[in-house]
Amino acid sequence: VYAVPVRRVPPLVLVTDRRATGGRDLLAVVEAALDAGLPAVQLRDKDLPGRALWRLAGALRTATRRTGALLFVNDRVDVALAVGADGVHLGRASIPLAAARALVGPGPLIGVSTHAAAEVQAAAGGGADFAFFGPVYATPGKTAVGLGPLAAATGRLPVLAIGGVTAAELRAVRAAGASGVAAIRAILAAPDPAAATRALLAAVAG
Amino acid sequence: VYAVPVRRVPPLVLVTDRRATGGRDLLAVVEAALDAGLPAVQLRDKDLPGRALWRLAGALRTATRRTGALLFVNDRVDVALAVGADGVHLGRASIPLAAARALVGPGPLIGVSTHAAAEVQAAAGGGADFAFFGPVYATPGKTAVGLGPLAAATGRLPVLAIGGVTAAELRAVRAAGASGVAAIRAILAAPDPAAATRALLAAVAG
Numbered sequence: 001v002y003a004v005p006v007r008r009v010p011p012l013v014l015v016t017d018r019r020a021t022g023g024r025d026l027l028a029v030v031e032a033a034l035d036a037g038l039p040a041v042q043l044r045d046k047d048l049p050g051r052a053l054w055r056l057a058g059a060l061r062t063a064t065r066r067t068g069a070l071l072f073v074n075d076r077v078d079v080a081l082a083v084g085a086d087g088v089h090l091g092r093a094s095i096p097l098a099a100a101r102a103l104v105g106p107g108p109l110i111g112v113s114t115h116a117a118a119e120v121q122a123a124a125g126g127g128a129d130f131a132f133f134g135p136v137y138a139t140p141g142k143t144a145v146g147l148g149p150l151a152a153a154t155g156r157l158p159v160l161a162i163g164g165v166t167a168a169e170l171r172a173v174r175a176a177g178a179s180g181v182a183a184i185r186a187i188l189a190a191p192d193p194a195a196a197t198r199a200l201l202a203a204v205a206g
Numbered sequence: 207v208y209a210v211p212v213r214r215v216p217p218l219v220l221v222t223d224r225r226a227t228g229g230r231d232l233l234a235v236v237e238a239a240l241d242a243g244l245p246a247v248q249l250r251d252k253d254l255p256g257r258a259l260w261r262l263a264g265a266l267r268t269a270t271r272r273t274g275a276l277l278f279v280n281d282r283v284d285v286a287l288a289v290g291a292d293g294v295h296l297g298r299a300s301i302p303l304a305a306a307r308a309l310v311g312p313g314p315l316i317g318v319s320t321h322a323a324a325e326v327q328a329a330a331g332g333g334a335d336f337a338f339f340g341p342v343y344a345t346p347g348k349t350a351v352g353l354g355p356l357a358a359a360t361g362r363l364p365v366l367a368i369g370g371v372t373a374a375e376l377r378a379v380r381a382a383g384a385s386g387v388a389a390i391r392a393i394l395a396a397p398d399p400a401a402a403t404r405a406l407l408a409a410v411a412g
Contacts, residue, residue: 049281049299050282051298054302078284081309082305092257093255094255094257095257095260096260102288103284
């Protein structure tokens with residue numbers, strides 16, 4: 001029933017934030033997660049200008065190619081295309097889904113950030129391949145949406161829960177219908193990012 | 207000797223800054239300039255997120271199509287492609303020229319912001335179609351480069367002088383070898399943007 005086979009949508013996506021690593025080099029932390037089996041990375045350091053983003057995207061492309069992981073780029077479809085990313089991710093302030101699809105063509109995956117069931121429905125109708133939904137749990141500066149709305153949002157598209165989800169919550173998140181999780185601090189801020197990645201992967205498969 | 211016929215490079219480009227209009231609607235001011243004969247607009251409201259930029263670019267595309275003017279989009283190659291702009295403009299913080307060219311193909315024009323003769327030379331070698339050079343005169347927060355460096359920068363690519371250039375300076379700027387001018391406040395902040403556009407066009411042709 002999905003436009004894209006669900007198996008193409010990774011069950012775990014690491015979303016980057018170079019300020020969440022506790023001073024460690026972002027690329028080194030991501031590489032540790034990739035070596036631990038991380039299936040996908042989304043570059044989302046929103047404040048970086050085009051050239052710096054393009055440079056970091058290129059480094060992540062090299063790192064993900066080495067392990068076979070997918071690379072997504074948030075918002076900047078041009079940067080995604082320039083580095084040969086596997087897809088793009090769109091937020092509320094990004095160019096519309098239809099415009100992005102016209103630019104990337106049918107192959108690359110397009111993920112969309114959503115916060116309500118109606119947004120997931122619109123994303124599904126517009127040709128998105130998957131949705132982030134959240135914040136499911138409270139995160140710094142954001143109020144939790146909760147598991148009930150998450151459950152109401154699933155079924156139309158593969159939905160990855162985002163926002164404060166750790167391995168401990170994965171059973172509840174999966175029970176609500178989410179096909180996986182998008183992690184930021186759960187990996188980037190972990191004392192051992194490789195161990196955190198393995199724990200999330202084990203929980204998402206369990 | 208230019209990669210692109212000089213005639214394709216407009217002698218006057220209005221660079222947008224919606225904060226420079228003295229509270230008037232940017233689109234209305236640009237439309238007044240277009241109706242006065244403005245041959246090209248570059249959308250460069252850098253702080254706008256993708257969707258707002260895309261929306262404004264679409265409105266400018268409609269307005270420029272109506273008068274036959276060219277439309278350039280600064281930095282966001284994806285937005286330029288999405289609205290069918292005639293070209294893109296790259297600054298120091300934008301993705302590299304070669305990456306932008308690969309994305310847009312051979313047709314669209316690529317302009318590059320430069321501040322020294324060596325940068326114009328690099329842009330010419332990299333396949334840019336024209337360069338902005340400046341600030342030739344002092345502008346708020348920027349020190350003037352001056353006419354001597356402008357003269358040294360011309361001859362490799364069509365060069366448009368930018369930075370505090372008004373109709374009064376156009377003779378000197380043309381004498382230095384510039385093929386035209388990129389205007390911001392000279393049009394956007396003018397009491398009568400249409401009259402300011404006509405004055406600049408007359409001066410650039412004189």
